[in-house]
Amino acid sequence: MGDAVTHLSETQLVEAVEGRLEAASAAHVAGCQTCGTRVTELQGVMRILSDASVPEPSPLFWEHFPSRVSRAIDAPPAAAGWFLPARWAWGSVAAVTLVAVMLLLGPMRTAVDDEYPVTADVAEGLQDDLDADEAWALVRSVADGLDYEDAREAGVSPRAGSIERIAMELSADERAELARLIEQELKRTGA
């Protein structure tokens, strides 16, 4: 039985493309055709990407953009979108969301998280599921309309990526249930 060859992992391949691979792994790439080819292919994609610049808007756009932002800051809240509930209702919706998430996550948050960590492949699949999940789109839209002060008043301390992290820990059924609770609360508050 021959020795099993261990090729570079996904993270090591990225490190190789960026020229940050540790010496031992770099030596492997030098002698391994499979890994060498993978690194070369990914470097090719990086080169193509670096050539694709964003089209430059007209100078007038840049000139007027700061005042456009100022006008948007001064605009009444209704301009944000017809589907957004009144400001006073957000505290209530945020509170329901928070309680619902705690209830749903409570029994789940045990040592199991450490025992069975989510692998990269599974995480990628979950992310794709979330992208296609209509129930979760509602939760995201509520979180999107919730501003910092409203959330703080409701006792929620939103952090970057926190919505994504919560979603990763809920099953599709649990996300649907969370969306149902939020919809119910939106109707109850007349928002």
Added chain:
Amino acid sequence: MQAARDGDRAAFEALVARHQRRVYQLCYRFVANHEDASEMAQDAFVRAYRSLAAFEGQAQFATWLHRITVNVCLNRLAVKTYPQTTLRDIEASPGHEEPADAAMLRGERAARVRAAVAQLPKKQRATLILRVYHDLPHEEIARILGGSVSAAKTNLFYALRSLRKLLASDD
């Protein structure tokens, strides 16, 4: 910065002018069209203005603004479906002709790459944009998107691999 935090609108507009190009470009990478990108950039600055009091100054303003912009982009993608511009759409679009010179060829190639990037799943797209076009370290990307450094690198790997397939299949 302090003046803007104290409510000086002119100072905030100066901050907008200083950072508008990077914020707009970040948004454009997500949606690949000017109209949505400019709206999202505006939204990011409005949110930044309303959260200035919460900005503690420990992180750089640019990094903090990046986080807000990425959240605006991810949230927008969650509630609005954008028509996917495929590479074949670009070729079939009115006015599309054989490139007459090198500049046109470069422009067309860039449009094809942007269209391919816009087809990536959100998290992969965000990771790739922040790493490749905004040169953010993996650690910062992990903080912004909420995950580990290893997950950020893995997302970048899958993004590059998917792009390779997308670009190859349309050649």
